[in-house]
Amino acid sequence: MLFIALGLARVYTGWIYSIAMAFTGTSGNLSVALYMASMIEVGQGWSLTRVELAAIAWVVNILSGIINIIGTKTIGRMSTFNLWWTPGVTFVLVITLLVGAPVKL
Numbered sequence: 001m002l003f004i005a006l007g008l009a010r011v012y013t014g015w016i017y018s019i020a021m022a023f024t025g026t027s028g029n030l031s032v033a034l035y036m037a038s039m040i041e042v043g044q045g046w047s048l049t050r051v052e053l054a055a056i057a058w059v060v061n062i063l064s065g066i067i068n069i070i071g072t073k074t075i076g077r078m079s080t081f082n083l084w085w086t087p088g089v090t091f092v093l094v095i096t097l098l099v100g101a102p103v104k105l
Helices: 002-044 050-070 072-100
Strands: none
Touching: 002 050, 050 072
């Protein structure tokens, strides 16, 4: 009886984990889509409609699915890129702010 209970607990835990990962991935993709929409609105001066925002979110979700299908090698490359991108952009941002800051006497 204990083995059956443990087996069922593993199945339920696996399903809950799978559902949580799906929601986590989707929310991450939505964040990327909203960030892209913000860049479009600020950069181009447009005001996007709900349909355009939904289209951007769908494209990001589909691209994410394609990347996941391609395999972990691509995800590893993206992780390496992000590893260097984050401190690199932070460094450039800090230097830009320091150079562009007004001088107070």
